[in-house]
Amino acid sequence: MQTSEPSTASPLKLETGLDSNTDGFDRHEPPEQSLIDACVHCGFCLTTCPSYRVIGKETDSPRGRIYLMDAINKGEADLTEAAVSHFDSCLGCLACTTACPSGVQYDRLIDSVRSQVNRNHPRSLPARALRGLIFSLFPYPDRIRLLLSPLALYQWLGVSKLVRSTGLLDRWSPQLAAMESILPTVTPQCFQDNLPETVPAQEPKRYRVGMILGCVQRVFFSNVNEATARVLSANGCEVVIPKSQGCCSALPSHQGETDQAQALARQMIDSFADTEVDYIIINAAGCGHTLKDYGHILKDDPDYRERGIAFSNKVRDVQEFLAEVGLSAKLSALSDQPLKLVYKDACHLRHGQGITQPPRQLLQQIPGVTLTEPMDAALCCGSAGVYNMLQPDVANELGQMKATNLVNTGASLIASSNPGCALQIQKHLAQQGQTVPLMHPIELLDRSIAGEQLE
Ligand code: SF4
Ligand code: SF4
Numbered sequence: 545m546q547t548s549e550p551s552t553a554s555p556l557k558l559e560t561g562l563d564s565n566t567d568g569f570d571r572h573e574p575p576e577q578s579l580i581d582a583c584v585h586c587g588f589c590l591t592t593c594p595s596y597r598v599i600g601k602e603t604d605s606p607r608g609r610i611y612l613m614d615a616i617n618k619g620e621a622d623l624t625e626a627a628v629s630h631f632d633s634c635l636g637c638l639a640c641t642t643a644c645p646s647g648v649q650y651d652r653l654i655d656s657v658r659s660q661v662n663r664n665h666p667r668s669l670p671a672r673a674l675r676g677l678i679f680s681l682f683p684y685p686d687r688i689r690l691l692l693s694p695l696a697l698y699q700w701l702g703v704s705k706l707v708r709s710t711g712l713l714d715r716w717s718p719q720l721a722a723m724e725s726i727l728p729t730v731t732p733q734c735f736q737d738n739l740p741e742t743v744p745a746q747e748p749k750r751y752r753v754g755m756i757l758g759c760v761q762r763v764f765f766s767n768v769n770e771a772t773a774r775v776l777s778a779n780g781c782e783v784v785i786p787k788s789q790g791c792c793s794a795l796p797s798h799q800g801e802t803d804q805a806q807a808l809a810r811q812m813i814d815s816f817a818d819t820e821v822d823y824i825i826i827n828a829a830g831c832g833h834t835l836k837d838y839g840h841i842l843k844d845d846p847d848y849r850e851r852g853i854a855f856s857n858k859v860r861d862v863q864e865f866l867a868e869v870g871l872s873a874k875l876s877a878l879s880d881q882p883l884k885l886v887y888k889d890a891c892h893l894r895h896g897q898g899i900t901q902p903p904r905q906l907l908q909q910i911p912g913v914t915l916t917e918p919m920d921a922a923l924c925c926g927s928a929g930v931y932n933m934l935q936p937d938v939a940n941e942l943g944q945m946k947a948t949n950l951v952n953t954g955a956s957l958i959a960s961s962n963p964g965c966a967l968q969i970q971k972h973l974a975q976q977g978q979t980v981p982l983m984h985p986i987e988l989l990d991r992s993i994a995g996e997q998l999e
Contacts, residue, residue: 568616568623570664575613575656582648583610589640589650594924595633598941603630606640606650613653628665631657633938635931636798637924638895651896658800674719678930679801683791683808688763689735696730722936726967728764738766743773743783750780750869754821754858756812756835758828759791761963768963771990772827772862778873778993779866783825789815792826794834797841798929805834809841810848813855824855827862827986829890829962830929833897835859861893862986863961867902875992877912883998886916886955887985888946888969890962891924903961903985910992918949927968939968947972951980957998958982 569575589606590596596605603612609630615621631654640650667675681687698704707713707724714721737757745751753776757769773783793808812835816824826832834841836859838852845852860868877883885907893899907913926932926942947969950958958980960966966982973980981998991998 567664568619568621569657569660572663573656574617574660575653577614577617579649579653580610580614580617582646583607583644584646585611586645588645589643589648592639592643592922594635594637594639594926594942595938597923598938599633604633606634606644606648609634609657610648610650610653613657623661623665625665628661631661633935635891635924635926635928635935635938635942637891637928639891639922639924642895642898642922655797655800658798659802660800662800662802670717674717674934675799678933679796679799679804682930683759683793683795683804685757685759685762685790688759692730692734692763695727699727699730718936719933722939723933726932726971728967733766734763737762737787739770739773739785741785741787743777743785745780745782746778746873748780748872749782750872751822752782752784752820753865754816754819754824755783755785756792756824756826756828756831757785757789758826758831758963759795761828761831765963765966765984768827768984768987771984771987772825775866775873775986775989775993776825776862779869780872784819784821786815786819792831792835793841794830795929797834797837798830805841806845809834809838809852810845813838813848813851816855821858823860823865824858825860825862825865827961827984829861829893829896830964832859832861833892836897861897861899861902861961863893863903863906864897864899866989867905871906871909871989873993875910875989876995878910878988878992878996878998879912880997881912883910883913883957884916884953884955885913885957885959885988886918886950886953888918888925888950888958888960888965889921890960890965891928893961894922903959906989907959907985910988916953916955918946918953920945920949925965925968927962927964929964932964932968940972943968943972944976947976947978951976951978956980957988959985959988961985 585607587607593605602608612627634654638651776783790811791808792812793805797805826835836856838856842848842852887904904915908915924942925946926939932939960982970982
């Protein structure tokens with residue numbers, strides 16, 4: 545696949561499937577025409593778009609998709625299989641919103657379109673089965689945990705290695721093979737939550753904060769959650785961790801599963817209802833972006849709309865929060881030697897929340913650390929929630945590029961703030977035979993505060 549120069553093709557020349565007889569959008573929240581009209585078709589967003597970068601077609605760029613939305617809204621095109629494939633190829637990375645000089649709210653547009661596609665486009669049986677599996681499993685830690693024992697056995701008996709080396713699953717279902725390829729190693733820590741409901745602050749106490757555990761993060765990256773609680777505590781925060789909390793709704797929300805997203809958002813708001821916290825802290829980029837958007841997700845719910853806005857106003861990414869309030873804990877060097885790190889931006893931090901400097905500022909406060917920047921730092925790694933499972937070809941190409949760019953910095957460690965990005969990068973590092981370790985920035989701060997050196 546190749547990248548072509550940004551095209552100025554007329555919308556009439558786009559491959560929209562105009563000859564089909566299938567219907568367009570329904571009348572429940574089609575993409576807002578005023579948001580579509582804000583696009584002046586300048587094309588500045590094209591080179592920042594990962595799907596355009598890999599596929600190389602206008603129809604798989606932000607501008608092309610906006611043309612397509614416009615045509616469907618006006619009844620000039622239908623929601624055909626071809627049209628849906630162009631919407632599906634979007635990673636939702638939001639790089640186009642950062643690049644757009646006209647302030648086009650592409651995130652709102654694609655959110656509307658995804659819900660429309662879910663309601664109005666019948667997907668194939670295998671596609672429905674895969675999506676059903678993803679949305680009935682991943683947002684529910686208890687259900688993931690039911691599968692841990694067979695998964696541990698599968699890994700322990702070496703079946704996983706066999707499946708990967710023979711490529712059999714890949715030939716049968718590339719999507720299931722992609723899911724299998726990023727499966728983290730099941731450890732004893734995965735089976736239960738190890739944090740108490742309250743972690744006391746180390747004196748002097750400065751804040752009382754709530755902490756979100758996530759769903760995949762909670763099961764497979766409990767070490768990151770534990771490090772987060774320790775770092776917050778060491779910096780004067782009493783940490784409240786309600787046991788009743790579930791998924792933040794990021795996964796269904798980003799895929800247009802509106803009813804499920806709203807139900808999960810309400811449950812999250814209820815979980816923190818009586819906690820009286822100053823802030824609500826999250827350590828995963830994709831979740832943070834959604835948690836800050838509850839006012840919009842629940843905009844049609846009179847009972848929860850205002851509560852959603854109040855909740856979101858308290859949400860902070862942990863790095864954003866620590867950089868804002870300042871570290872009070874003392875940091876020590878992680879190595880006797882100077883340590884060269886590369887920070888890998890997560891799209892939902894960089895583009896979704898505009899958070900680029902706080903993680904870098906915090907890492908640079910660790911004695912002996914120097915930071916380096918990779919080529920194409922703003923380009924998505926291809927993880928994008930469940931995109932790497934649904935669209936493995938494009939995701940693999942982006943993952944390979946990102947892993948190569950990170951390795952080429954010569955850094956001895958990669959810092960990344962999102963579990964999905966971590967799994968994607970680790971997969972592609974392994975495929976390239978690279979052994980550069982990857983950690984969440986909060987784990988590095990935790991080690992530094994504890995005075996522990998990296999092995
Ligand atoms: S969200 Fe990302 S993948 Fe989708 S159009 Fe924008 S830049 Fe391209
Ligand atoms: S979305 Fe923004 S940057 Fe992209 S073509 Fe439209 S106006 Fe230009």
